[in-house]
Amino acid sequence: MDPLDPKKRANRKLVRALAVMTAGSFAFGWALVPLYDVLCRAAGIGNAEAKAGKSVVAEAIDPNREVTIEFLAQPASVGSFDFRPKVASMRIHPGKLYSAEFFAKNLTQQASVAQAVPSISPSGTAKYFHKTECFCFSPQKFAAGEGRDMPVRFIVDPGLPSNVDKLTLAYTFYDATQSATPR
Amino acid sequence: MANAHSSDTAHHDDHHDEPAKGIKRWLFATNHKDIGTMYLVFSLIMFFIGGAMAMVIRAELFQPGLQLVDPVFFNQMTTNHALIMIFGAVMPAFVGLANWMIPLQIGAPDMALPRMNNFSFWILPFAFTLLLSTLFVPGGMAAGGWTLYPPLSLQTGDSFPMLIFAIHMMGISSIMGAINVIVTIMNMRAPGMNLLKMPLFTWSWLITAYLLIAVMPVLAGAVTMLLTDHFFKTSFFNAAGGGDPVMFEHIFWFFGHPEVYIMILPAFGIISEILPTFSRKPLFGATSMIYAIASIAFLSFIVWGHHMFADGMPVAAQLFYMMSTMLIAVPTGVKVFNWTATMWRGSLSFEPPMLFAIAFLFLFSIGGFSGLMLAIVPADFQYNQTYFVVAHFHYVLVPGAIFGIMAGVYYWLPKWTGHMYSMGLAKTHFWLSAIFVNVLFFPQHFLGLAGMPRRIPDYAVQFTDWNMVSSIGGFAFGLSQILFAVVIIQCARGGKKATAVVWEGTHPTGLEWTLPSPAPYHSFTTAPEVR
Numbered sequence: 001m002d003p004l005d006p007k008k009r010a011n012r013k014l015v016r017a018l019a020v021m022t023a024g025s026f027a028f029g030w031a032l033v034p035l036y037d038v039l040c041r042a043a044g045i046g047n048a049e050a051k052a053g054k055s056v057v058a059e060a061i062d063p064n065r066e067v068t069i070e071f072l073a074q075p076a077s078v079g080s081f082d083f084r085p086k087v088a089s090m091r092i093h094p095g096k097l098y099s100a101e102f103f104a105k106n107l108t109q110q111a112s113v114a115q116a117v118p119s120i121s122p123s124g125t126a127k128y129f130h131k132t133e134c135f136c137f138s139p140q141k142f143a144a145g146e147g148r149d150m151p152v153r154f155i156v157d158p159g160l161p162s163n164v165d166k167l168t169l170a171y172t173f174y175d176a177t178q179s180a181t182p183r
Numbered sequence: 184m185a186n187a188h189s190s191d192t193a194h195h196d197d198h199h200d201e202p203a204k205g206i207k208r209w210l211f212a213t214n215h216k217d218i219g220t221m222y223l224v225f226s227l228i229m230f231f232i233g234g235a236m237a238m239v240i241r242a243e244l245f246q247p248g249l250q251l252v253d254p255v256f257f258n259q260m261t262t263n264h265a266l267i268m269i270f271g272a273v274m275p276a277f278v279g280l281a282n283w284m285i286p287l288q289i290g291a292p293d294m295a296l297p298r299m300n301n302f303s304f305w306i307l308p309f310a311f312t313l314l315l316s317t318l319f320v321p322g323g324m325a326a327g328g329w330t331l332y333p334p335l336s337l338q339t340g341d342s343f344p345m346l347i348f349a350i351h352m353m354g355i356s357s358i359m360g361a362i363n364v365i366v367t368i369m370n371m372r373a374p375g376m377n378l379l380k381m382p383l384f385t386w387s388w389l390i391t392a393y394l395l396i397a398v399m400p401v402l403a404g405a406v407t408m409l410l411t412d413h414f415f416k417t418s419f420f421n422a423a424g425g426g427d428p429v430m431f432e433h434i435f436w437f438f439g440h441p442e443v444y445i446m447i448l449p450a451f452g453i454i455s456e457i458l459p460t461f462s463r464k465p466l467f468g469a470t471s472m473i474y475a476i477a478s479i480a481f482l483s484f485i486v487w488g489h490h491m492f493a494d495g496m497p498v499a500a501q502l503f504y505m506m507s508t509m510l511i512a513v514p515t516g517v518k519v520f521n522w523t524a525t526m527w528r529g530s531l532s533f534e535p536p537m538l539f540a541i542a543f544l545f546l547f548s549i550g551g552f553s554g555l556m557l558a559i560v561p562a563d564f565q566y567n568q569t570y571f572v573v574a575h576f577h578y579v580l581v582p583g584a585i586f587g588i589m590a591g592v593y594y595w596l597p598k599w600t601g602h603m604y605s606m607g608l609a610k611t612h613f614w615l616s617a618i619f620v621n622v623l624f625f626p627q628h629f630l631g632l633a634g635m636p637r638r639i640p641d642y643a644v645q646f647t648d649w650n651m652v653s654s655i656g657g658f659a660f661g662l663s664q665i666l667f668a669v670v671i672i673q674c675a676r677g678g679k680k681a682t683a684v685v686w687e688g689t690h691p692t693g694l695e696w697t698l699p700s701p702a703p704y705h706s707f708t709t710a711p712e713v714r
Contacts, residue, residue, distance in 0.1 A: 010370050011295050018362045018396060025397050029404030029434060033419060036430045043497055076422070115423040123497050174423030178416075 043124060061095040062158045068092075069156070072170035073102055080108055081142075083173040086149065094158040102135065104173065105147030113139045115176040121168045128157035129167060139176050202704055210305075213297035214704065215282045216599070218304050222279025223592070225307060227668065229271030230585075232315070234661050236264040241623075241657035243640050244650050257640035258326035263314070265329035269446065270353045271311050273580070276588045277449040278303075278360045281388045284595060285364060287695035287702060288382045290373025290711045295366040303359035310352035317342030328638060330435055331406065333420040333428050337413050347410045354399045361395035364388055373694065375713035379470065382693040384591075386473050387452025390480045394441045394448070397484070402438040405431060429494055436487035444483045447547075447579065448476055450587025451518060454540050457594050458522050460688040461537035462529025468521040475514035475521075482511050492560050493567040501560045508558035512551065519548055534686065535609035539590035542582055542617045550578030553628065568638075571631025577624045586616075589667065596671065597685045601701030602678030604670050612670060615663035622656030 069092055071085035082105040092098050106112050116136040120126040131137075135150035142148075156167065202208045202217065212218050239260045243251050252260070282300065286293055294300050317324045322340015325331070339346065368389050372381070381389075408419040409431070418424025420431045451472075459466045466472065488496060488504035496504075522544050531537070553575040557563050566572060597603050626649035631637075635646045642650065681700040694713070698706050 007370065011366050014366045014369055015296065015362060018365060021396050022358055022362075022400050026400035026404055029401035029437075032401075032404075032434050032437065033408075033430065036427070036433060040427075043500075117422045123495070172422065174421075176423040 060158060061093055063093055065094055065158075066091050067094060067156055067160065067164070068166040069098075069100075069154075070166065070168045071100060071102070072168060074170075074172055076172050076174045080112065080175045081105065081114055081173050082107055082147070083171070092156060094156045094160055097132065097153060097155050099151055099153045101149045101151050102171065103147065103149050104140070104142070106142035106145055109144050111144055111177075112142050112175060113177045114142065115139045115174045116171045117174060119170045119172070121170070122164065125160065125164060125167055128160040129169070130155045130157060136171065212301055212304075213293070215286050215294045215297070215300065216702065216704065218294075218297075218300050219279045219282030219284075220599070221304050222275050222282060222307075225304075226272050226274075226276035226279060227671075229267050229275070229311065230664070231668075233264050233267035233272055234664065236260045236267065237657065238661050240264065241654040244642070245654040246651070247642050247644050247647055249641055252640070254640045255323065255326055258328075258638060259318075259324040261638050262325050262327065262329050266314065266325075266350075267311070268580075269329070269442075270350075271307075271314075273446045273584050273588070274353075274357060275307060277388075277391070277446075278357070280384075280449065280453070280588070280591050280595075281360070281364050283599065284591075284693075284695060285367055285385050285388060286371070287598075287698065287706060288385050288693040289368065289371065289376050290694045290707045290713065291367060291371035292705065292707050292710075294363050295371050296363045299359050300363050303356045303363065306352050306356040310349045310356065313345050313352070314349040317345050320345070330432075330439070331409060332435075333409060333412065333431050336409060337420075343413060344410065347406045350406050351403055354403045357395050358399050361392035361399075364392040365396075368392075373707065373710040373713050376694075379473075380713060382452075383455035383466065383469065383472060384449065384452035384693070387448045387455070387476055390476050391445050391448045394445050394480055394483065398438040398441040398445075401434060402442075405434040405438065408434075429491070432491050432494060433487070436490045437484075439490065440487040441480070441483040443576075443579070444479060446584045447587070448480065450543065450584050450591075451476060453587050453591040453594070454522060454543055456693065457536045457540040457590055458525045458544075460594075460686050461532050461534060461540075462526045463531075463688050464525055464529045466521070467524035467527075468517070471517055472521055475517045478514040479511060482507060482514070486511065489558055489563070492563045505558055505560050509555060512555055515551055519544065519551075532688075534593075535606065535613055536590045536594035536686075538610065538613045538617075539586045539593060542613070543586045543590060546582030546586070546617075546620070547579060550575060550580075550583055553578065566631060568636055569631035570627040570635045570637055573637050574624050574627035574631055577627070581624065582617075582620050589616075592671070594686075595695070596674055597681035598695055598698075598700050598702055600674050600678075601681055601699075602674050602676075603681050603685075604674035604678060608666060608670050608673070612663060612666040615666065616660060619656045619660035619663060623653055623660050624656070626650075626653045626656075 068089055070089045071087065073083045073085050075081045075083045082103075084103055086101040086103060090098065090100060102116075104114065106114075116134075118131075118134070118136050120129045131152055131154045133151065133153040135152060140150065152169075154169075160167075202214065203211065208217060209221060212221065237260075239252060240257065243249075243257055282294060285291070320341045322342060324342055325336065325339045325346045327336040327339060337343075368381070368385060378386075408417070411417040412419050412421055412426075416424075418426040420426045420428045422428065455466055455469075455472055486504055486508045488500055489508045492501060492504070526541075533541075553571065557566055557572065557575055593604070593609055630646055630649050630653070633646065635642050635650075683699050684696050685700055694707075694711060695702070697711065
C-alpha cells in the first residue's frame with residue numbers, strides 16, 4: 001500500500017479512532033462496576049452503607065419516637081444452613097444502641113464458611129441504619145454441625161425521615177466455603 | 184490472490200475482473216458482493232437451525248404436561264433459539280445486506296477494509312460451530328436464558344466457557360463489521376453523495392454501526408466477568424463475596440436495549456427504500472426520518488432499566504425509565520406517520536417487497552403498542568415474565584426485523600442475481616408468513632395476560648386452546664419459510680432477465696439502480712458523479 005495515498009491514510013485514521021471508541025466502550029463496561037457501587041451508595045440502596053465502613057457514635061436519643069425493626073433471615077440455598085432471627089421484631093428509639101441476635105447452624109457434615117449479606121428496606125433508608133458490629137462484617141466459619149448465636153449491634157439515625165416508622169433488616173446467608181479466601 | 188508484499192501500487196485490487204475459482208473464491212473473499220452473499224446464506228442457515236429449535240418448543244407446548252422433551256432440554260432450546268436467532272440470523276443478515284448494498288448505494292468500488300471484512304465473516308461459522316457443539320458436551324447447552332443472568336447461568340455445565348467464547352467471537356465479528364461500515368460510508372462515498380443525499384438504508388446502518396461499537400464491548404465485558412466469577416473466584420456478581428447479581432442485569436441491559444435497536448434500525452432503512460418505490464412517490468419527510476433514527480438510537484442508551492422493573496429499584500428510577508421508554512414512541516411515531524404519508528395517494532402496486540413492507544408497518548406497530556404497555560411500571564409487574572413479553576418481542580422481531588430482511592431480499596434479489604424471481608411463489612410465501620405469524624404470536628398476548636409464565640415447558644390446562652392455536656401457527660409459519668429458500672435458489676439459478684431499474688417506479692436516492700442487473704463483480708471502479 002502506498003503510504004501517501006490520501007484515501008488509505010484517511011481510512012487508517014478513522015479505523016484508529018473507531019478502535020479507540022471500541023476500547024473506550026469496553027473500559028466503560030468495566031467502569032460500570034465501581035459506578036454501580038457509587039450509585040447504590042448515593043441512593044442508599046441495599047448493603048451500600050456497610051460497604052462504606054463509616055464509624056458511628058451514639059447520638060442524642062429521641063425518647064418520643066418509636067420505630068419498629070423487623071428481622072428477616074434466609075439461607076441463599078436450601079440444605080446447607082439453618083438461619084433465623086432470635087426475635088421477629090423490636091421497637092426501638094432512634095439514636096440508642098441496640099443489639100439483636102441471629103442463630104445459624106451448619107447442616108452439613110463438613111466445616112463451612114458463610115457470608116451474610118444485609119439489605120435494608122424501604123429503599124433509601126440504608127444510610128440511616130448504622131451497624132456498629134455485625135456478623136455480616138466478615139465470613140463466619142462453622143465446624144460440621146455447629147450452631148451458634150451471632151450478634152448485630154445497631155443505631156438508627158435520628159435523622160430517619162419521619163414518615164418511616166418501620167424498617168426491615170433482611171439477611172441472606174450465602175455458603176462461601178468455595179470462595180472463602182482471607183481478605 | 185493479491186500478494187501483500189509484492190503489491191506496491193494502490194490498484195492491486197483491480198487485477199481480477201473475474202472471481203477466483205472454487206472454494207478459494209469464498210475462503211479468501213475480499214469482494215463485498217461475495218462476502219455479502221456468504222453472510223446472507225449463513226444467516227438463512229442459522230434461521231432454519233434456530234427455527235428448528237422453535238419447532239421443538241412449540242411442539243412441547245402443544246399440550247399441557249411433558250410429552251416430547253425433558254424440561255432441561257426445553258430450556259436449552261429456548262436459550263439457544265434466542266442466541267442463534269439474534270446473533271446468527273438477524274444480525275448477520277443485516278451485515279450481509281450492508282455488504283451488498285452500501286457500496287452499491289453510495290457508489291463505492293468495495294467496502295473500505297476488504298480483508299477485515301473477510302475476517303469478520305469467517306469468524307462466524309467458527310463461533311456458531313462452537314455454540315452448537317455445546318449440545319454434545321456434558322451438561323448440554325446453556326439453559327439459563329439468553330440473558331445469562333447469574334447465579335443461574337453460572338450453573339451451566341461444561342458448555343459455559345464455550346458459550347462465553349462463542350459470544351466473544353460473535354462480538355468481535357460485529358464490531359469489525361461495524362467499523363468497516365462506518366469507514367466505508369464516511370470515506371468511500373462518490374463525489375456529490377453528501378450525507379443528506381445518502382439513501383436511508385445506508386443512513387440507518389451508519390447509526391446502527393455506532394450503536395454496535397458502543398455496546399458490543401460492554402457485553403464482552405459482562406460475559407468476561409461471568410467467566411472470571413465462574414473460574415477465578417472473583418465476585419462481580421457473587422453476593423457472598425460482596426458482589427451483586429443485579430449489577431449483571433444493569434450491565435447486560437445497557438448492552439441489551441441498544442441491541443434491540445441494532446436489530447430494527449436497518450429494517451427501518453429498508454422499509455424507507457421500498458415504500459417510496461412501490462408508492463411511486465418520494466419518501467415523506469426524509470430528513471425527519473434520519474433525525475428520528477438518531478433520536479431512537481440516543482434514547483436506546485437511557486432506557487435499559489425497563490427490563491428490570493420487577494427486580495427492585497427506587498421509585499425515582501422507575502419513573503425515569505418509564506418516561507424515557509415512552510418517549511421512544513415519539514420518534515417511532517414520526518417514522519410510522521411518514522411511512523403512511525408516503526403511501527398516501529401514491530400509485531401503489533403490491534409486489535412481494537411492498538407486501539412485506541406494508542405487513543412490517545402494520546405488525547411492527549402492534550409490537551410497538553405492546554411495548555408501550557410493558558413500559559408502564561405497575562402494568563409491567565403483571566406482564567413481567569409472562570407470554571405477553573414473548574408476544575411483544577416476537578412481534579417486533581419477526582414481522583419487524585425478519586419481515587424487514589425478507590422485504591430487502593425480495594427488493595434487491597434481482598439486482599444480485601440478474602433474474603426476476605417467481606412472483607407467485609414469493610407472494611404465496613408472503614401470505615402464508617403474514618397469516619401464520621399472527622396465528623403464532625397473537626394468541627400469546629392472551630396467554631400472557633391470563634398469566635402463563637414464559638420459559639416453562641408445562642402449563643395449566645386453561646391455557647391449552649391458545650397454545651394449540653399458537654403451535655399450529657408456529658408449524659405453518661416454519662414450513663412456509665421453506666418457500667423462501669426455494670424462491671431464492673430458483674432465482675439464483677435462472678429466470679426472466681431483470682432490468683437495471685428492476686422495479687418501475689421512482690428511485691430517488693440509491694445508486695444501485697444505475698448499475699446493470701446482475702451488478703457486475705466489480706462496480707464503480709471509477710466513481711460516479713452524483714448531482
